Amino acid sequence: MVRFEMMFLIFAGVLLSILILTENTGNISSDETILTSKTGLNAISVANSYIEKVTSNSIYFDEFTRTHSVQPRPASPSDSAALLASLSSTLGPDYGETSINTFDDVDDFNNYNDTVSVAGVGLFHVICTVQYYDPSADTTTSSKTWYKLFTVAVTDTVPGSDIHYLQVQGRQVAIHRSVVLSYYNFL
Numbered sequence: 372m373v374r375f376e377m378m379f380l381i382f383a384g385v386l387l388s389i390l391i392l393t394e395n396t397g398n399i400s401s402d403e404t405i406l407t408s409k410t411g412l413n414a415i416s417v418a419n420s421y422i423e424k425v426t427s428n429s430i431y432f433d434e435f436t437r438t439h440s441v442q443p444r445p446a447s448p449s450d451s452a453a454l455l456a457s458l459s460s461t462l463g464p465d466y467g468e469t470s471i472n473t474f475d476d477v478d479d480f481n482n483y484n485d486t487v488s489v490a491g492v493g494l495f496h497v498i499c500t501v502q503y504y505d506p507s508a509d510t511t512t513s514s515k516t517w518y519k520l521f522t523v524a525v526t527d528t529v530p531g532s533d534i535h536y537l538q539v540q541g542r543q544v545a546i547h548r549s550v551v552l553s554y555y556n557f558l
Contacts, residue, residue, distance in 0.1 A: 413492045414525040418548040421523040431476040432554040433458050458515045462501050477519050496526045522549040
């Protein structure tokens with residue numbers, strides 16, 4: 372009888388250990404899911420904050436439109452083409468614009484890189500790009516247009532780190548948010 376009771380106790384101990392391990396594994400998986408969701412939501416918030424910055428009233432469409440009064444509807448197509456030729460050829464910060472606080476027009480954000488720290492989550496790496504956009508072809512273009520595509524990409528850690536919570540099938544992914552900006556957006 373003692374032998375049977377001893378085997379029963381050993382079996383019960385093993386069964387209890389398996390149940391505890393299963394519960395802990397479930398908790399770890401649940402914690403990872405929560406952290407992944409929290410990281411994703413914060414990455415979207417970081418991206419949205421950059422979009423809000425470029426769509427604010429303090430940022431102009433182009434350096435030319437900042438310094439010149441441009442009529443939304445020129446009198447003739449030739450007037451429109453002349454004005455279009457005056458837009459920035461090089462997308463990026465102008466001389467003296469060394470930080471986001473000195474940017475005054477949309478294309479200053481082209482190739483802007485930043486690292487943003489979010490309390491309780493960690494570091495996000497941000498890359499902004501600006502390209503001229505052709506709405507009729509729904510694509511970017513090297514030609515000047517009255518439209519610019521602003522894109523911000525956010526990853527959950529600085530490049531070189533091994534830990535990533537924004538993943539799909541084990542590969543690190545970036546949150547991409549884009550907005551098309553137009554000089555005619557007030558019409």
